[in-house]
Amino acid sequence: TANLRDAIAALEALVTPPRDAPPTFAGARERLLHQLYLLREDAPRRVRAMEDAGPETLLHGDLWPKNVFVSMTDGAQRARLIDWDHVGAGPFSYDLSTFLYRSAAEERPWLLERYCAAAERAGRRLPGTGELNLLFHTAESARCAHCILFDAMAALNDGAAWAVEELIDYGRWLEKLRPPLPE
Template identity: 45%
Template sequence: MSHPVQESDEILGVAELRKTLAGLFNGWGVAPDAVAYRKLWSPRVYRAQLVGDGANRSLVVKRLSPEIALRNQKVAQRWLPATGLSQMGPPLLATAAQMDGGCVWHIYEDLGDCALVDSDARDGKRRKTSGFCTPSEPCLEAERIEAAVETIAQIHGRFARHPLLAECRLYGFDLGGQFYVSAVRDAIRVLEAVRACETGMATERRESVNRLLLRIQRLQEEQPRRLQALEEFGGPETLLHGDLWPTNVMVYSQGQGYAARLVDWDHAGVGPVSYDLSDFLLHMPREDRQWIMNIYLACLEKLGCRFSPETDWNLLFETAEYARLTNSVIWPALAAFESRADWAFDQLAALDEWFGMLRPALPSPSGGQPLQP
């Protein structure tokens, strides 16, 4: 859902951006003043809609930090094209950088409101940076899911052991076993510092911090087993989207069927496929997850990528999710240590709640059990 921006000149008044947009519009025979800007779901994302004279083309304009902009540009203009997969990534048309280097604007072809789902189902809850909210359960068409899963598998399969992974890691993130190790280590260090300053801390907050610390200390104890499973069964490293919620998968009609693109590669990196898959599956209805997994593995097999039938996918998925959750603990814990900010303790309590809610992604007897306080 979009809504009008009343002062688009002030918000979009970056000379470089306006110059780039004007060049695109002129190429289409549209005057710059024949454009209506509407803010989308984020204060940094806008839709530029061409108006008048029967024009119906629109663009999506995003304001990004230079680092994130470069990562997204690498994905769209170098990494995916190197494997013949340009059509599966974000449709980047142009970029415009502020002269002072403060931000970069990316201009994309507008794919419309065609995300795989409008909200994410995750065992009845959706995780957000600021806490949790309850969405409606999505009702998904099988054909759209298949198009999305085939696209994910194509990217993972084509990039397995690819030479460009060195560059992907340099400009992105290392999302393999080392991500788990460092997140656990750093979270324990900060939580121990918070606990050491517990004088005057409310009982509820102290208990929440202690529970989180215990959970993550247990993850550290389990580290050898989890890393060994990743080494034996995780498969080759590949390019990862890094934030593979269904809302970042755009599925649109093409010919007699559907095609899909993955957008918003802000967290792209390198690691095992289980990192992306766990995020995707845990945001999908539980009853759909096993057949989604079956489609994915069948697509990979066509590309020559096979996993052992002994693979404990639930263990791999659980490891990835625990790494993400643990990494999310670090920054509010640091704020709690430095300033005793109320929001920081609220976030720690929400993360403690989510640790307790995590269950195996797939309906099979294998896989890890949720940690207990």
């Protein structure tokens, strides 16, 4: 919630955009603020869902299909992860949401089934699809708020025109963001 709060504050402060900002920025900024306000209003529910989903765990931090390769070991397929420079701790949904959102929509149910089966073998049962969608959408929204914060700060402090363009893009992306799994 801190990134969300700070992203809102930075965007609210960005009343006067850099000189090179496109004329569409003012409207895009207002729409983006509206989306962030909605996320802020829903934050208590999202925080509860994350707390109820279980303890923090080791995270890869940049888990998308290009950082996974599959090899054969003793006649069985084994997934191996590479590029561990963003490792940290957090909710399981962070890495899993990254992976699902960056995978083809038709592959997501199969990928989640495999993940759930592995979690159950380890003694962990994941919540149902509705709760998972909330967790995954929350993780993606948090990543987006983090990016919005840094781009808004670059525009505010450095007059970075590139940051304004990225803010417009994040607004479009956030408008289109939907839960990754069919319900």
